[in-house]
Amino acid sequence: MLIKCPWCGDRALQEFSYQGDATVARPPEPADPADANWDDEWYQFVYLRDDPKGWHDEVWHHIQGCRKHFKARRHTVTHVIADTAPMSEELKGGDK
Amino acid sequence: MVEMTERVSALAAIYETGTFGNDVDGGPSVTLHERRPLSIVHIAGNSDDQAFAGGVGKACGCALPIEPGTIATAGELSLIWLAPTRWLAVSPDQGPGILEAALRDACGESGAIIDVSHGRTVIRLSGAHARMVMMKGAPLDFHKSSFTPGRAAQSAISQCGTLITCPAEDTFDVYVFRGFGQHMWEWLTDAAGEFGYKVENPVS
CATH class of the missing domain: 3.30.1360.120 (Probable tRNA modification gtpase trme; domain 1)
Known part of the structure; x- marks a missing residue:
């Protein structure tokens, strides 16, 4: 299986490491940590993940190549990767 | 000494x-x-920053390669693209710290230059x-x-x-x-x- 690194191009899967769900948003940090919503917002952010069947936006790391993180839109059933993009850019393709 | x-x-x-x-x-x-023996120096910086790109170019004698997976050469020195914002300068041994110092002098504070020859x-x-x-x-x-x-x-x-x-x-x-x-x-x-x-x- 080949994954297209946005910089290095098509490379073997073994050069990459999966880094998690790219759709979770970090909750805002209040000035005083005691005010944070630890039991709900932060619990969700740290521990809870959807397990979608279909297209999923993910963070991947080209750990044994250029060592850059990037986003990938992967289909969790077929493993087809519709698009990869630097973290600062939006993904295209798939049915999203 | x-x-x-x-x-x-x-x-x-x-x-x-x-x-x-x-x-x-x-x-x-x-x-x-x-x-x-080789002199090997790891270079980190932003290629859009003229102080950095120009400095590395001046110290190495060749322009910073921007295209992923490419190498620029000047005589026996090679400047290798490693990753966005990362390069490796390699040349036959120039003596302890010489190539590193040349790059640091040319780049000033615009880049991070580290001798990794050893x-x-x-x-x-x-x-x-x-x-x-x-x-x-x-x-x-x-x-x-x-x-x-x-x-x-x-x-x-x-x-x-x-x-x-x-x-x-x-x-x-x-x-x-x-x-x-x-x-x-x-x-x-x-x-x-x-x-x-x-x-x-x-x-x-």
Whole structure:
């Protein structure tokens, strides 16, 4: 299986490491940590993940190549990767 | 004056020149040698910053390569693209800290320049079957039309992170962290065994 690194191009899967769900948003940090919503917002952010069947936006790391993180839109059933993009850019393709 | 200790190759304990491996018709078709002594400097900075890009260009004598997987050269010095914002400058040994100081002087505060000469082991493979040995090692496209002279790629050989460059036709340099040097040497010589290989004295 080949994954297209946005910089290095098509490379073997073994050069990459999966880094998690790219759709979770970090909750805002209040000035005083005691005010944070630890039991709900932060619990969700740290521990809870959807397990979608279909297209999923993910963070991947080209750990044994250029060592850059990037986003990938992967289909969790077929493993087809519709698009990869630097973290600062939006993904295209798939049915999203 | 600070007394400098002598640099010792990571391969010193196992390095042996001669002809090894299969006894094939026409003699060994892979030649290996360690490249040393080298000056190797890791460079980090933003290529859009003229102070940085211009500084590196001035110190190295060639423009910073921006295209992924490419190498710029000036005489015996190579400037290798590693990643966005990361490069490696490699040249035959210029003396302790000389190349690093030249780059620092030229870049000022615009880049992070670190001498890693002591921290890398560089092995050169050449010959008719050098490409075949590389194909056994890393999951890269090593076809003659793809991995051409002037190309570089970081990948893994036998689970070790490596930088592989193609400085000339059928010639490859394999860079690994010093601690992986012996393992890489043993892996490469084992892989070259079927073609028969010759080990020459280290040269930069």
